[in-house]
Amino acid sequence: MAENIAVPIREFVTRSFSGQQLADEDDMFALGFATSLFAMQLVAFVEKQFGVEVDSDDLDIDNFRSVRAIAGLVERKLAA
Protein backbone atom coordinates (compact mmCIF):
# COMPACT_ATOMS: atom_id res chain seq x y z
CA MET A 1 0.00 0.00 0.00
CA ALA A 2 1.62 3.24 -1.17
CA GLU A 3 1.78 5.89 1.56
CA ASN A 4 0.89 8.73 -0.84
CA ILE A 5 -2.41 6.96 -1.44
CA ALA A 6 -3.00 5.75 2.11
CA VAL A 7 -2.39 9.09 3.86
CA PRO A 8 -5.30 11.05 2.34
CA ILE A 9 -7.60 8.04 2.78
CA ARG A 10 -6.68 7.76 6.46
CA GLU A 11 -7.27 11.49 6.89
CA PHE A 12 -10.65 11.31 5.17
CA VAL A 13 -11.76 8.31 7.22
CA THR A 14 -10.59 9.83 10.51
CA ARG A 15 -12.31 13.12 9.69
CA SER A 16 -15.51 11.33 8.72
CA PHE A 17 -15.65 9.37 11.96
CA SER A 18 -15.21 12.29 14.34
CA GLY A 19 -11.50 11.77 14.84
CA GLN A 20 -11.82 8.04 15.57
CA GLN A 21 -8.45 6.39 14.92
CA LEU A 22 -8.80 3.22 12.88
CA ALA A 23 -6.06 0.79 11.93
CA ASP A 24 -5.56 0.34 8.19
CA GLU A 25 -7.14 -3.12 8.34
CA ASP A 26 -10.12 -2.25 10.55
CA ASP A 27 -13.43 -3.10 8.91
CA MET A 28 -15.40 0.18 9.07
CA PHE A 29 -18.63 -1.52 8.05
CA ALA A 30 -18.36 -4.39 10.55
CA LEU A 31 -17.43 -1.91 13.30
CA GLY A 32 -20.56 0.08 12.46
CA PHE A 33 -18.81 3.36 11.61
CA ALA A 34 -19.80 3.49 7.99
CA THR A 35 -23.30 4.80 7.29
CA SER A 36 -25.07 5.05 3.97
CA LEU A 37 -24.20 8.72 4.00
CA PHE A 38 -20.53 7.86 4.35
CA ALA A 39 -20.74 5.38 1.47
CA MET A 40 -21.46 8.07 -1.14
CA GLN A 41 -19.09 10.56 0.45
CA LEU A 42 -16.35 7.95 0.19
CA VAL A 43 -17.03 7.40 -3.52
CA ALA A 44 -16.97 11.16 -4.13
CA PHE A 45 -13.76 11.52 -2.13
CA VAL A 46 -11.95 8.70 -3.97
CA GLU A 47 -12.94 10.10 -7.35
CA LYS A 48 -11.97 13.67 -6.59
CA GLN A 49 -8.79 12.96 -4.66
CA PHE A 50 -7.32 10.43 -7.08
CA GLY A 51 -8.98 11.39 -10.35
CA VAL A 52 -10.45 7.94 -10.91
CA GLU A 53 -14.01 6.89 -11.63
CA VAL A 54 -15.73 4.37 -9.41
CA ASP A 55 -18.21 2.38 -11.47
CA SER A 56 -20.64 -0.47 -11.00
CA ASP A 57 -17.90 -3.12 -11.37
CA ASP A 58 -16.20 -1.65 -8.30
CA LEU A 59 -19.28 -2.08 -6.12
CA ASP A 60 -17.85 -4.76 -3.90
CA ILE A 61 -17.71 -4.29 -0.17
CA ASP A 62 -14.16 -5.69 -0.23
CA ASN A 63 -13.14 -2.53 -2.10
CA PHE A 64 -14.42 -0.25 0.64
CA ARG A 65 -14.29 -1.95 4.01
CA SER A 66 -10.95 -0.64 5.26
CA VAL A 67 -8.29 1.96 4.52
CA ARG A 68 -6.17 -0.81 3.00
CA ALA A 69 -9.05 -2.03 0.83
CA ILE A 70 -9.77 1.48 -0.49
CA ALA A 71 -6.08 2.07 -1.20
CA GLY A 72 -6.00 -1.24 -3.10
CA LEU A 73 -8.96 -0.15 -5.23
CA VAL A 74 -7.32 3.20 -5.98
CA GLU A 75 -4.01 1.53 -6.89
CA ARG A 76 -5.74 -0.85 -9.28
CA LYS A 77 -7.72 1.96 -10.87
CA LEU A 78 -4.65 4.13 -11.31
CA ALA A 79 -2.73 1.22 -12.85
CA ALA A 80 -5.56 0.37 -15.30
Add this chain to the structure above:
Amino acid sequence: MLEEFADLEREYRAFADEHVAPHAALIDREECIPTEVVEALRNAGLFATGFPSRDQDPIAANLRHGLVHEALGFASASVQGLVNVHHMAGSAIARWGSPAQKEHWVPRLASGEVKAALAITEPNVGSDAAAVETRAVVDGDAWLLRGAKCWITYGQNADLFVLLAATEQGGTAFLVPRRSANLHIEPIRGVLGCRGYMLARLHLDGVRLSSEHLLGKPGFGLTHVMATGLESGRYNLAWGCVGLARACLDASLEYAHERRQFGAPLASFQLVQQMIARMMTEVHAARLVCWHAGVLRARRDPSAIKEATMAKYYASTVVNRVAHDTLQIHGANGCGSGSPIERYVRDARIMEIIEGSTQVLELAIARYGYQERG
Protein backbone atom coordinates in the same frame (compact mmCIF):
# COMPACT_ATOMS: atom_id res chain seq x y z
CA MET B 1 -22.14 34.36 -11.44
CA LEU B 2 -25.83 33.54 -11.76
CA GLU B 3 -26.08 36.72 -13.86
CA GLU B 4 -24.04 34.97 -16.56
CA PHE B 5 -26.96 32.60 -16.89
CA ALA B 6 -29.59 35.30 -17.20
CA ASP B 7 -30.22 34.56 -20.89
CA LEU B 8 -30.76 30.89 -20.18
CA GLU B 9 -33.01 31.73 -17.29
CA ARG B 10 -35.11 33.92 -19.58
CA GLU B 11 -35.18 31.19 -22.21
CA TYR B 12 -36.43 28.53 -19.78
CA ARG B 13 -38.91 30.91 -18.23
CA ALA B 14 -40.26 31.79 -21.67
CA PHE B 15 -40.62 28.09 -22.44
CA ALA B 16 -42.42 27.42 -19.16
CA ASP B 17 -44.66 30.49 -19.61
CA GLU B 18 -45.68 29.33 -23.06
CA HIS B 19 -45.89 25.56 -22.73
CA VAL B 20 -46.43 24.76 -19.05
CA ALA B 21 -48.04 27.62 -17.11
CA PRO B 22 -51.20 27.80 -19.27
CA HIS B 23 -51.92 24.16 -18.32
CA ALA B 24 -51.06 24.40 -14.62
CA ALA B 25 -54.61 24.88 -13.31
CA LEU B 26 -55.96 22.13 -15.53
CA ILE B 27 -53.16 19.75 -14.50
CA ASP B 28 -54.10 20.36 -10.87
CA ARG B 29 -57.79 19.92 -11.52
CA GLU B 30 -57.60 16.87 -13.77
CA GLU B 31 -54.64 15.32 -11.88
CA CYS B 32 -52.95 14.61 -15.17
CA ILE B 33 -50.22 16.16 -17.32
CA PRO B 34 -51.34 16.50 -20.95
CA THR B 35 -49.25 14.70 -23.56
CA GLU B 36 -48.64 17.98 -25.35
CA VAL B 37 -46.81 19.34 -22.29
CA VAL B 38 -44.60 16.24 -22.12
CA GLU B 39 -43.93 16.50 -25.85
CA ALA B 40 -43.02 20.18 -25.49
CA LEU B 41 -40.54 19.28 -22.73
CA ARG B 42 -39.05 16.65 -25.03
CA ASN B 43 -38.82 18.96 -28.02
CA ALA B 44 -37.12 21.62 -25.92
CA GLY B 45 -34.53 19.06 -24.78
CA LEU B 46 -35.39 19.51 -21.12
CA PHE B 47 -35.19 15.80 -20.31
CA ALA B 48 -31.55 15.91 -21.45
CA THR B 49 -30.20 18.37 -18.89
CA GLY B 50 -29.98 15.60 -16.28
CA PHE B 51 -27.47 13.80 -18.50
CA PRO B 52 -24.70 16.27 -19.20
CA SER B 53 -22.08 15.19 -21.71
CA ARG B 54 -18.43 15.09 -20.79
CA ASP B 55 -17.53 18.01 -23.02
CA GLN B 56 -19.97 20.37 -21.30
CA ASP B 57 -18.54 22.68 -18.67
CA PRO B 58 -19.75 20.97 -15.47
CA ILE B 59 -20.59 24.18 -13.63
CA ALA B 60 -22.64 25.48 -16.55
CA ALA B 61 -24.32 22.08 -16.92
CA ASN B 62 -25.32 21.91 -13.25
CA LEU B 63 -26.62 25.48 -13.15
CA ARG B 64 -28.46 25.11 -16.46
CA HIS B 65 -30.07 21.99 -15.05
CA GLY B 66 -31.05 23.86 -11.91
CA LEU B 67 -32.55 26.70 -13.93
CA VAL B 68 -34.70 24.22 -15.85
CA HIS B 69 -36.13 22.94 -12.57
CA GLU B 70 -36.58 26.47 -11.28
CA ALA B 71 -38.50 27.52 -14.41
CA LEU B 72 -40.69 24.42 -14.26
CA GLY B 73 -41.31 24.89 -10.54
CA PHE B 74 -42.35 28.47 -11.28
CA ALA B 75 -44.92 27.32 -13.82
CA SER B 76 -46.17 24.04 -12.34
CA ALA B 77 -44.85 22.06 -9.40
CA SER B 78 -46.46 18.97 -10.94
CA VAL B 79 -44.53 19.23 -14.17
CA GLN B 80 -41.33 19.90 -12.24
CA GLY B 81 -42.04 16.71 -10.30
CA LEU B 82 -42.37 14.61 -13.43
CA VAL B 83 -39.04 15.87 -14.81
CA ASN B 84 -37.48 15.50 -11.37
CA VAL B 85 -38.25 11.80 -10.95
CA HIS B 86 -37.12 11.18 -14.52
CA HIS B 87 -33.80 12.86 -13.73
CA MET B 88 -33.51 11.02 -10.41
CA ALA B 89 -33.96 7.61 -11.99
CA GLY B 90 -31.82 8.63 -14.95
CA SER B 91 -28.94 9.85 -12.81
CA ALA B 92 -28.89 6.52 -10.97
CA ILE B 93 -28.69 4.65 -14.28
CA ALA B 94 -26.11 7.01 -15.78
CA ARG B 95 -23.96 6.67 -12.66
CA TRP B 96 -24.26 2.98 -11.79
CA GLY B 97 -25.48 1.27 -14.94
CA SER B 98 -23.29 -1.30 -16.67
CA PRO B 99 -21.82 -0.11 -19.99
CA ALA B 100 -24.59 -2.02 -21.81
CA GLN B 101 -27.33 -0.52 -19.60
CA LYS B 102 -25.96 2.98 -20.09
CA GLU B 103 -25.68 2.53 -23.81
CA HIS B 104 -29.24 1.27 -24.02
CA TRP B 105 -31.04 3.57 -21.60
CA VAL B 106 -29.21 6.89 -21.32
CA PRO B 107 -29.82 8.16 -24.88
CA ARG B 108 -33.47 7.13 -24.66
CA LEU B 109 -33.87 8.82 -21.29
CA ALA B 110 -32.05 11.97 -22.36
CA SER B 111 -34.26 12.34 -25.42
CA GLY B 112 -37.38 11.65 -23.36
CA GLU B 113 -38.32 8.71 -25.57
CA VAL B 114 -38.38 6.65 -22.36
CA LYS B 115 -39.75 8.21 -19.18
CA ALA B 116 -38.48 6.88 -15.87
CA ALA B 117 -39.58 6.97 -12.24
CA LEU B 118 -38.06 5.96 -8.92
CA ALA B 119 -39.76 3.47 -6.61
CA ILE B 120 -38.65 3.17 -3.02
CA THR B 121 -41.64 3.90 -0.76
CA GLU B 122 -43.97 1.10 0.34
CA PRO B 123 -47.11 0.87 2.46
CA ASN B 124 -45.02 0.09 5.56
CA VAL B 125 -41.82 1.91 4.61
CA GLY B 126 -41.25 5.63 4.14
CA SER B 127 -38.23 7.40 5.61
CA ASP B 128 -36.57 4.17 6.70
CA ALA B 129 -35.82 3.01 3.17
CA ALA B 130 -33.39 0.35 4.37
CA ALA B 131 -36.40 -1.59 5.66
CA VAL B 132 -38.10 -2.17 2.28
CA GLU B 133 -40.21 -5.31 2.25
CA THR B 134 -40.38 -5.88 -1.49
CA ARG B 135 -38.23 -8.97 -1.94
CA ALA B 136 -36.14 -10.12 -4.85
CA VAL B 137 -34.95 -13.71 -4.85
CA VAL B 138 -32.82 -15.57 -7.35
CA ASP B 139 -34.99 -17.86 -9.44
CA GLY B 140 -32.86 -19.91 -11.84
CA ASP B 141 -31.04 -17.39 -14.01
CA ALA B 142 -33.40 -14.57 -13.13
CA TRP B 143 -34.74 -12.55 -10.20
CA LEU B 144 -38.28 -12.83 -8.92
CA LEU B 145 -39.77 -9.74 -7.26
CA ARG B 146 -42.75 -9.64 -4.93
CA GLY B 147 -44.09 -6.68 -2.98
CA ALA B 148 -45.76 -3.32 -3.32
CA LYS B 149 -44.63 0.26 -3.83
CA CYS B 150 -46.75 3.33 -3.25
CA TRP B 151 -46.73 7.09 -3.82
CA ILE B 152 -44.67 6.64 -6.97
CA THR B 153 -44.56 9.91 -8.90
CA TYR B 154 -45.38 9.45 -12.57
CA GLY B 155 -46.10 5.83 -11.75
CA GLN B 156 -49.21 6.02 -13.92
CA ASN B 157 -47.20 6.67 -17.09
CA ALA B 158 -43.49 5.96 -16.62
CA ASP B 159 -41.99 3.40 -18.99
CA LEU B 160 -39.28 2.31 -16.59
CA PHE B 161 -38.93 2.11 -12.81
CA VAL B 162 -35.69 2.19 -10.88
CA LEU B 163 -36.93 0.13 -7.96
CA LEU B 164 -35.47 -0.83 -4.60
CA ALA B 165 -35.95 -4.35 -3.30
CA ALA B 166 -34.43 -6.35 -0.47
CA THR B 167 -32.18 -9.29 -1.33
CA GLU B 168 -30.03 -11.52 0.84
CA GLN B 169 -27.18 -9.04 0.31
CA GLY B 170 -29.30 -6.03 1.32
CA GLY B 171 -31.01 -3.23 -0.62
CA THR B 172 -30.72 -3.86 -4.34
CA ALA B 173 -31.82 -1.74 -7.30
CA PHE B 174 -33.60 -3.11 -10.35
CA LEU B 175 -34.71 -1.71 -13.67
CA VAL B 176 -38.34 -2.68 -13.98
CA PRO B 177 -39.96 -1.99 -17.35
CA ARG B 178 -43.57 -0.95 -17.13
CA ARG B 179 -44.60 -3.76 -19.45
CA SER B 180 -43.20 -6.48 -17.17
CA ALA B 181 -45.59 -9.38 -16.67
CA ASN B 182 -47.19 -9.44 -13.20
CA LEU B 183 -46.57 -5.73 -12.58
CA HIS B 184 -49.88 -4.07 -11.83
CA ILE B 185 -50.21 -0.31 -11.65
CA GLU B 186 -52.96 1.35 -9.70
CA PRO B 187 -53.42 5.14 -9.86
CA ILE B 188 -53.62 7.20 -6.65
CA ARG B 189 -55.88 10.23 -6.84
CA GLY B 190 -57.08 13.03 -4.63
CA VAL B 191 -53.72 13.99 -3.08
CA LEU B 192 -53.41 17.31 -1.24
CA GLY B 193 -50.94 18.96 -3.59
CA CYS B 194 -48.81 18.30 -6.67
CA ARG B 195 -51.91 16.67 -8.04
CA GLY B 196 -50.41 16.24 -11.47
CA TYR B 197 -47.70 13.91 -10.15
CA MET B 198 -49.77 11.02 -11.55
CA LEU B 199 -49.01 8.93 -8.51
CA ALA B 200 -49.42 5.19 -8.48
CA ARG B 201 -49.13 2.06 -6.41
CA LEU B 202 -47.11 -0.71 -8.00
CA HIS B 203 -47.97 -4.31 -7.23
CA LEU B 204 -45.20 -6.73 -8.02
CA ASP B 205 -46.87 -10.12 -8.00
CA GLY B 206 -43.95 -12.26 -9.08
CA VAL B 207 -42.20 -10.01 -11.59
CA ARG B 208 -39.41 -12.00 -13.28
CA LEU B 209 -36.38 -10.04 -14.37
CA SER B 210 -33.23 -11.22 -16.12
CA SER B 211 -29.89 -10.28 -14.58
CA GLU B 212 -29.55 -7.41 -17.11
CA HIS B 213 -32.17 -5.66 -15.00
CA LEU B 214 -29.98 -5.54 -11.93
CA LEU B 215 -28.70 -1.97 -11.48
CA GLY B 216 -25.37 -1.82 -9.65
CA LYS B 217 -24.62 -4.80 -7.46
CA PRO B 218 -26.78 -6.55 -4.86
CA GLY B 219 -26.41 -4.81 -1.52
CA PHE B 220 -25.55 -1.42 -3.08
CA GLY B 221 -29.06 -0.48 -4.15
CA LEU B 222 -29.79 1.97 -1.37
CA THR B 223 -26.36 3.20 -0.34
CA HIS B 224 -25.17 3.95 -3.86
CA VAL B 225 -27.81 3.61 -6.59
CA MET B 226 -30.78 5.18 -4.80
CA ALA B 227 -28.50 7.55 -2.90
CA THR B 228 -27.40 8.95 -6.28
CA GLY B 229 -31.02 9.33 -7.38
CA LEU B 230 -31.98 10.98 -4.10
CA GLU B 231 -29.05 13.38 -4.19
CA SER B 232 -30.09 14.44 -7.67
CA GLY B 233 -33.69 14.74 -6.50
CA ARG B 234 -32.75 16.99 -3.63
CA TYR B 235 -30.82 19.30 -5.92
CA ASN B 236 -33.59 19.40 -8.52
CA LEU B 237 -36.36 19.82 -5.99
CA ALA B 238 -34.52 22.60 -4.18
CA TRP B 239 -34.49 24.56 -7.46
CA GLY B 240 -38.11 23.59 -8.07
CA CYS B 241 -39.00 25.05 -4.65
CA VAL B 242 -37.19 28.27 -5.50
CA GLY B 243 -39.23 28.45 -8.70
CA LEU B 244 -42.48 27.97 -6.84
CA ALA B 245 -41.43 30.49 -4.20
CA ARG B 246 -40.63 33.04 -6.91
CA ALA B 247 -44.08 32.51 -8.40
CA CYS B 248 -45.53 33.25 -4.94
CA LEU B 249 -43.38 36.33 -4.54
CA ASP B 250 -44.31 37.70 -7.97
CA ALA B 251 -48.00 37.14 -7.24
CA SER B 252 -47.64 38.88 -3.86
CA LEU B 253 -45.88 41.91 -5.34
CA GLU B 254 -48.51 42.21 -8.02
CA TYR B 255 -51.47 41.82 -5.72
CA ALA B 256 -50.09 44.10 -3.01
CA HIS B 257 -50.00 46.93 -5.53
CA GLU B 258 -53.32 46.18 -7.12
CA ARG B 259 -55.51 45.58 -4.07
CA ARG B 260 -56.61 48.62 -2.10
CA GLN B 261 -57.99 48.69 1.44
CA PHE B 262 -58.44 51.64 3.82
CA GLY B 263 -57.95 53.90 0.82
CA ALA B 264 -54.44 52.69 0.01
CA PRO B 265 -52.72 49.77 -1.75
CA LEU B 266 -51.79 46.83 0.49
CA ALA B 267 -48.18 47.49 -0.57
CA SER B 268 -48.17 50.67 1.50
CA PHE B 269 -48.88 48.88 4.79
CA GLN B 270 -45.78 48.16 6.80
CA LEU B 271 -46.95 44.73 7.97
CA VAL B 272 -47.34 43.70 4.34
CA GLN B 273 -43.92 45.15 3.56
CA GLN B 274 -42.51 42.99 6.32
CA MET B 275 -43.89 39.86 4.65
CA ILE B 276 -42.55 40.97 1.27
CA ALA B 277 -39.12 41.72 2.73
CA ARG B 278 -38.92 38.31 4.41
CA MET B 279 -40.02 36.55 1.23
CA MET B 280 -37.54 38.40 -0.96
CA THR B 281 -34.64 37.69 1.34
CA GLU B 282 -35.47 34.04 1.86
CA VAL B 283 -36.07 33.34 -1.81
CA HIS B 284 -32.78 34.98 -2.69
CA ALA B 285 -30.94 33.03 0.03
CA ALA B 286 -32.49 29.73 -1.08
CA ARG B 287 -31.45 30.44 -4.64
CA LEU B 288 -27.86 31.08 -3.55
CA VAL B 289 -27.75 27.80 -1.59
CA CYS B 290 -28.96 26.01 -4.73
CA TRP B 291 -26.37 27.77 -6.81
CA HIS B 292 -23.61 26.83 -4.38
CA ALA B 293 -24.77 23.21 -4.36
CA GLY B 294 -24.59 23.27 -8.16
CA VAL B 295 -21.00 24.47 -8.13
CA LEU B 296 -19.94 21.82 -5.60
CA ARG B 297 -21.71 19.11 -7.58
CA ALA B 298 -19.89 20.24 -10.70
CA ARG B 299 -16.59 19.92 -8.84
CA ARG B 300 -17.63 16.47 -7.61
CA ASP B 301 -16.82 17.72 -4.15
CA PRO B 302 -17.73 15.22 -1.40
CA SER B 303 -19.49 18.04 0.46
CA ALA B 304 -21.89 18.45 -2.48
CA ILE B 305 -24.05 15.74 -0.91
CA LYS B 306 -24.39 17.82 2.25
CA GLU B 307 -24.99 20.97 0.24
CA ALA B 308 -27.79 19.43 -1.84
CA THR B 309 -29.37 18.19 1.39
CA MET B 310 -29.21 21.67 2.91
CA ALA B 311 -30.50 23.23 -0.30
CA LYS B 312 -33.56 20.96 -0.37
CA TYR B 313 -34.15 21.37 3.35
CA TYR B 314 -33.90 25.14 3.23
CA ALA B 315 -35.73 25.74 -0.05
CA SER B 316 -38.64 23.48 0.91
CA THR B 317 -39.13 25.26 4.21
CA VAL B 318 -38.75 28.67 2.55
CA VAL B 319 -41.38 27.88 -0.07
CA ASN B 320 -43.82 26.95 2.69
CA ARG B 321 -43.28 30.20 4.57
CA VAL B 322 -43.49 32.16 1.33
CA ALA B 323 -46.65 30.38 0.13
CA HIS B 324 -48.20 30.92 3.56
CA ASP B 325 -47.50 34.67 3.44
CA THR B 326 -48.64 34.87 -0.17
CA LEU B 327 -52.00 33.45 0.80
CA GLN B 328 -52.12 35.88 3.73
CA ILE B 329 -51.55 38.83 1.42
CA HIS B 330 -54.21 37.59 -0.99
CA GLY B 331 -56.77 36.99 1.75
CA ALA B 332 -60.03 35.43 0.57
CA ASN B 333 -59.13 36.03 -3.06
CA GLY B 334 -56.25 33.57 -2.67
CA CYS B 335 -58.46 30.88 -1.19
CA GLY B 336 -60.81 30.39 -4.12
CA SER B 337 -60.34 27.54 -6.52
CA GLY B 338 -59.93 29.99 -9.40
CA SER B 339 -56.77 31.41 -7.84
CA PRO B 340 -53.36 29.81 -8.29
CA ILE B 341 -52.48 30.79 -4.72
CA GLU B 342 -54.35 27.99 -2.99
CA ARG B 343 -52.58 25.55 -5.37
CA TYR B 344 -49.21 27.08 -4.49
CA VAL B 345 -49.92 26.47 -0.80
CA ARG B 346 -50.94 22.84 -1.38
CA ASP B 347 -48.01 22.16 -3.71
CA ALA B 348 -45.54 23.74 -1.29
CA ARG B 349 -46.73 21.50 1.51
CA ILE B 350 -45.68 18.39 -0.42
CA MET B 351 -42.11 19.70 -0.73
CA GLU B 352 -41.37 19.13 2.96
CA ILE B 353 -42.39 15.48 2.72
CA ILE B 354 -40.74 14.16 -0.43
CA GLU B 355 -37.03 13.54 -1.17
CA GLY B 356 -36.38 13.26 2.55
CA SER B 357 -38.83 14.85 4.97
CA THR B 358 -37.78 17.99 6.80
CA GLN B 359 -37.08 16.00 9.96
CA VAL B 360 -35.05 13.33 8.20
CA LEU B 361 -32.97 16.01 6.47
CA GLU B 362 -32.45 17.80 9.77
CA LEU B 363 -31.03 14.61 11.23
CA ALA B 364 -28.74 14.20 8.22
CA ILE B 365 -27.54 17.81 8.30
CA ALA B 366 -26.79 17.62 12.02
CA ARG B 367 -24.81 14.44 11.37
CA TYR B 368 -22.71 16.32 8.79
CA GLY B 369 -22.09 18.97 11.40
CA TYR B 370 -20.91 16.41 13.95
CA GLN B 371 -18.71 14.82 11.31
CA GLU B 372 -17.11 18.15 10.46
CA ARG B 373 -16.58 19.00 14.10
CA GLY B 374 -14.19 16.00 14.27
